[in-house]
Amino acid sequence: MDLAHALKVALQTGQVKIGVNETLASAQAKKARLVIVSQTCPADSLMKAPKIGAIPIYRYQGTAVELGAACGRPYPISALAILDPGSSAILSLETGG
Secondary structure (H helix, E strand, O other), rough: HHHHHHHHHHHHHHHEEHHHHHHHHHHHOOOOEEEEEOOOOHHHHHOOOOOOOOOOOEOOOHHHHHHHHHHHOOOOOEEEEEEOOOOHHHHHHOOOO
């Protein structure tokens, strides 16, 4: 799967929350179906959060700047939560725990 394409489709046709705080809030509210974090994400806040354990977490193999570029955004994105994938296949990503 082309991750950049899947991210762009999810952002255009689905519902996505961008940023660590938005991602954390979505996960705690049990609205997130998938969490994607960059290598440079302050992931401790996400990993230690209560009630995030049941949500799959995909570790993006790039920096926040690269994740932002993959999403077609001109700014860094450390973390994002997929609430609704829209017409993308983003939920089929293999999550490494």
